[in-house]
Amino acid sequence: MVKKTFQIDEQLFQDAKTDTETIRQGLQALVRHAAYERLRALRGTEPDAIDVARRREKPAARRRVS
Numbered sequence: 001m002v003k004k005t006f007q008i009d010e011q012l013f014q015d016a017k018t019d020t021e022t023i024r025q026g027l028q029a030l031v032r033h034a035a036y037e038r039l040r041a042l043r044g045t046e047p048d049a050i051d052v053a054r055r056r057e058k059p060a061a062r063r064r065v066s
Helices: 010-015 019-042
Strands: none
Touching: none
């Protein structure tokens, strides 16, 4: 078990459901953001990469209203 001391805005903390859940969700958001930034930093770094064809659904046929 780890004990830490945090300084958090009182109003923000009162709006939270539970202390543990608040900290857990905050840490998950930070981890997701860091992973996103790492992926974003790789963008365009492989000049010999082949463009990947993407599958898209065909648009629905339009009906004519007479």
